[in-house]
Amino acid sequence: YYPYWKEYNCALEKLVRACHKWGIRVVEHHSASLTSWVLAENGWEKLEREFYARSKGTAKYDNWKRIFKYLTYDYKVEGIDFRSFMQIDGSTGEHAHNRYGTYSACYNNPDFRKIYFDYMKTVVATGIDGIMNDDIQYFGEENACTCEHCRRLFKEQTGYELPDPEHWGAFFKNFDDPAYIAWKKFKFDSTERFYRDIGKFYESLGVKLMRPNYSSCVLKQCPTCYPFDLCTDLWDFIFQENCNADIMKESYMDFFAEAIHRYAAGQRRGVPSMSMFYPNRPDSVYFSWALARSWGQLYTGTAHGEDITPIELPYRNFEKKYMRFYTAPEKISDIAFYFSRRTRDFTAQTFKRFMQHMIGSMQAAYASGFCLDMVMEEDTIEELMRHETIVLSYVAMLSQSEIERFTNYVRAGGRLIILGDFAIYDAEGRKRSAGEIDLIFGVPMAFDTATKLGDGEIYRMSFRPAESEYQGPVGCKRNEAETVCTTAIPSKWEAQKSGTGRVLHSIQAPKAKISCENDRLVVTTYDVQDARVMHIVNLADTISSDAVTVCHEDVIPNFCADAKKLGAMTLTLRDLPDFEVKKTYLVTPERDEPLPLSMKTVDGVIFVEIPADVFAAYALVVLEK
Secondary structure, three states: OHHHHHHHHHHHHHHHHHHHHOOOOOEEEEEOOEEOOOOOHHHHHHHHHHHHHHOOOOOOHHHHHHHHHHHHOOOEEOOEEHHHHEOEEOOOOOEOEOOOOOEEEOOOOHHHHHHHHHHHHHHHOOOOOEEEEEOOOOOOOOOEOOOHHHHHHHHHHHOOOOOOHHHHHHHOOOOOOHHHHHHHHHHHHHHHHHHHHHHHHHHHOOOOOEOEEEOOOOOOOOOOOOOHHHOHHHOOEEEEEOOOOEOHHHHHHHHHHHHHHHHHHHHHHOOOEEEEEOOOOHHHHHHHHHHHHHOOOEEEEOEOOEOOHHHHHHHHHHHHHOHHHOOOOEEOOOEEEEEOHHHHHHOOOHHHHHHHHHHHHHHHHHHOOOOEEEEEOOOOHHHHOOOOEEEEEOOOEOOHHHHHHHHHHHHOOOEEEEEOOOOOEOOOOOEOOHHHHHOOOOOOOOEOOEEEEOOEEEEEOOOOOOOOOOOOOOEOOOOOOOOOEEEOOOOOHHHHHHHHHHHHHOOOOOOEEEEOOOOOEEEEEEEEOOEEEEEEEEOOOOOOOOOOEEEOOOOOHHHOOOOOOOOOEEEEEOOOOOOOOOEEEEEOOOOOOOEEOEEEEEOOEEEEEEOOOOOOOEEEEEEEO
């Protein structure tokens, strides 16, 4: 939209002035390198249909005359050929397509960088409070970028040369070729450097801008080399997009796993994590709000043009009333899963072989009553020692420094649980022998029993699920003229509990347990100001048990206003707070006032009795100092 930059900034400046009068801070969000350059005139028809649909009929061709030539014919930006900025697909030597059906600029192109940073200077001049620079990724179905600038820099930095299209097939996704591994690392380095250069540019202008950022998917795979999790030290809000196309009722287990990562990343940075959902009804607003809050996150709901403010108001008022229970929550976790970025990025068929199984075991732990956290490659031994138990689930690639860190963790009293394929590759991709793996921590590891090491222990488990425990997302189009349906992925809840859940329970018990006739209640525990709080969420009647037809319009029954209240339940807490509990009570958006609860302590275990007919969907139990 280059021809409209001046008008855009003029409108943005007016918005900023108006918001600042009311004490509202404004964060501008744009795609840093995407272009709707469509190359051919018939491509305009597709773009016009999207304008029309997204704006509910208000955006038409006549409103955008100036970009028609810009998008469909040869065009110059600041006197430079627009096409010269684009990422190049190594398999074809042509411009690389992105997932949005258009094209993207390359971050190593000096002309693009100059024009982009000059443009950012004009955006900063509007008085904006923050900027989210989005979509800094390499596309072309992983074949980009091989432009002249990338080829030159790659040769200078690594000594390798990128092949031409004729020889691309032997190179592409050959994880045994050190040149291919070097190219993947080069692409991550390039996108990370661009994000960091943006920060340096802001500093050169003498401004301190908020920099929120999100990703919908970190744990599964990262084919576009999007450096979101490499740059968490830059972000002032770390959040996730729970995608608009994913049916919330069927897909939330996938969102949950990503939420564990975002919460942990936010804790390292000392900033909030957040979940962004796309609810549009009272039940879906309540459901998404309850999930986000129980995961220790802020909640944002957006409904693509629909006003859900009146629906959200009761939950926003509830938050205000009990703000201290939702501010800076410190998770009381049972186990922490290890996120191996090396396994995700530098092993072949990583999602199918490893990452889906890791995520599935996280989901199984959640379904089985465990409160989860996450540790990461960059974490120090001090961070590891904060966690009683760390699970290494399908951590296929392990470096020597990681081995030493985990050895020290166990020697100092930590517990490691190893699930699935483990340490089969070193950091360079060399395959380890079975004997090397058995002795990787310096002592022989037996299966299915504790291996003592110093003051700690290692459990290497032989269990492998017969099929993946991963509950993937279910998606289809929404906001169409007619309802679009798809087929559900049958719930894996029971298989998860009887599989990985059973294995984990054989080693340790959760710190918090809910006893009720409904076995789909989950509890997450946090320390907050002068209190310990337990979120209880009712997940019954959510994910379909069979492969039935589902759609975005399917109601989430327990989160409806007329939902039946739950029966009596007992909340058991094995981990006592480090303060004397003066008051115990329950709050929920489903009742106006707190409900005092009966609490007793027996042999160091707290029992809290919750009577019947109090809430149907969500409650917060408070142990107050």
